Amino acid sequence: MKLWTIAALTSVVLSLPATLQAHHTQVTFYFMDQVVEVTGVVKRWALVNPHPELVLEVTDASGETKELRVYALGVAGMMSRAGWTRDSLVPGETVTVLGSPSRASDSSMAGRSVTKASGTVLVMGGGGPPQGPSGQ
Amino acid sequence: MNSVSQQTTWTKITYFALVALVTAIAPGSLVAQSVDDPDVSGNWRIERQPYSCGEWNLDQFGNVRAGCAISIDELPLNKRARAWAEFYDEPMAAMWDCVPASLPSLLGDSFPWNLSQKSDRITIWYEHDDTVRTVWMDGRRHPFVGELFYMGHSIGWYEGETLVIETTNFTFDPDGMDDHGHIATSVRKRLTERYTQTGPDSLEMAITLEDPLFLTEPYTWVRQLNRSDVGPESWGECDLDQSRRQLESLPSKYDE
Numbered sequence: 001m002k003l004w005t006i007a008a009l010t011s012v013v014l015s016l017p018a019t020l021q022a023h024h025t026q027v028t029f030y031f032m033d034q035v036v037e038v039t040g041v042v043k044r045w046a047l048v049n050p051h052p053e054l055v056l057e058v059t060d061a062s063g064e065t066k067e068l069r070v071y072a073l074g075v076a077g078m079m080s081r082a083g084w085t086r087d088s089l090v091p092g093e094t095v096t097v098l099g100s101p102s103r104a105s106d107s108s109m110a111g112r113s114v115t116k117a118s119g120t121v122l123v124m125g126g127g128g129p130p131q132g133p134s135g136q
Numbered sequence: 137m138n139s140v141s142q143q144t145t146w147t148k149i150t151y152f153a154l155v156a157l158v159t160a161i162a163p164g165s166l167v168a169q170s171v172d173d174p175d176v177s178g179n180w181r182i183e184r185q186p187y188s189c190g191e192w193n194l195d196q197f198g199n200v201r202a203g204c205a206i207s208i209d210e211l212p213l214n215k216r217a218r219a220w221a222e223f224y225d226e227p228m229a230a231m232w233d234c235v236p237a238s239l240p241s242l243l244g245d246s247f248p249w250n251l252s253q254k255s256d257r258i259t260i261w262y263e264h265d266d267t268v269r270t271v272w273m274d275g276r277r278h279p280f281v282g283e284l285f286y287m288g289h290s291i292g293w294y295e296g297e298t299l300v301i302e303t304t305n306f307t308f309d310p311d312g313m314d315d316h317g318h319i320a321t322s323v324r325k326r327l328t329e330r331y332t333q334t335g336p337d338s339l340e341m342a343i344t345l346e347d348p349l350f351l352t353e354p355y356t357w358v359r360q361l362n363r364s365d366v367g368p369e370s371w372g373e374c375d376l377d378q379s380r381r382q383l384e385s386l387p388s389k390y391d392e
Contacts, residue, residue, distance in 0.1 A: 105385030
């Protein structure tokens with residue numbers, strides 16, 4: 001069942017650094033030229049080295065739920081410096097993730113940004129503090 | 137001079153001779169750093185440039201590998217090096233097993249560094265993978281060629297306003313050229329770094345890479361280091377399970 005919708009590039013994505021610090025070989029794992037938007041419920045958020053990991057529970061059109069692993073494009077150190085903490089995302093909250101789909105699996109993606117229900121946008125590519133609504 | 141006085145005199149002579157001997161062979165902590173030596177202590181950052189990993193250097197999906205810290209296209213690679221890149225399969229990358237990047241990869245990204253100059257050594261803390269490297273400045277030589285280290289063995293000295301660091305005794309490294317370019321280096325790799333002050337807050341870093349098993353000739357490139365008001369921060373321990381999990385969905389180049 002199709003979970004992905006292709007989203008137009010937003011001001012949040014455009015505000016990301018032009019060249020993300022590539023710790024791992026992202027282009028091998030993800031379609032970096034594509035941006036998709038997924039909404040789900042946070043199951044787990046781990047600000048870990050090397051790449052922080054968000055696990056979402058997502059529901060498709062048929063009502064079937066599955067887990068989606070979102071690997072941040074940034075690294076833990078840079079994201080911590082940018083203001084991310086272990087409590088930035090809380091289990092049970094609904095968020096929308098912008099990112100790039102995996103080449104080999106529909107259960108993972110690369111995360112570029114997370115928008116909380118409050119409208120706060122958090123950039124997962126590192127650099128800059130957590131931002132306000134719509135990247136402002 | 138009576139016998140007691142003679143014994144005292146010989147005792148004093150022996151004592152001072154021992155002190156002189158210990159001073160001569162003691163570690164360089166007793167060696168003072170010259171005021172003319174360049175001041176490289178502090179936090180530094182490179183202005184990272186996105187280098188091509190080589191248009192011919194493809195992953196298992198046929199994509200050009202990206203994110204290299206050296207321009208692979210400019211490296212004088214021999215046939216063995218290109219054959220290695222073609223054979224290489226992503227699961228071979230030790231980074232997925234939390235092995236830190238080695239040299240010269242660490243010299244090419246823009247995570248902060250901290251250099252600490254001491255009289256007998258310089259320690260360099262790279263934020264990337266929280267790596268600390270020791271450069272011995274006490275005049276010692278490299279160990280026997282058969283004694284190998286993942287980060288090599290580094291010795292350094294000053295030539296006027298230039299800090300020179302020579303590193304040898306590397307282990308064979310499947311990603312030794314660049315950890316995104318996936319080209320190996322051998323135990324014959326030699327890295328020479330020359331840091332020259334171009335201003336109070338800037339250094340020119342010239343790096344020469346030699347490896348006769350994978351390069352047809354030595355290759356030199358230059359980067360600019362600028363002082364940074366941001367120093368390295370620890371990334372915390374690498375989560376091995378999480379790191380390996382990212383590989384699970386990636387098909388191998390070779391049938392299992």
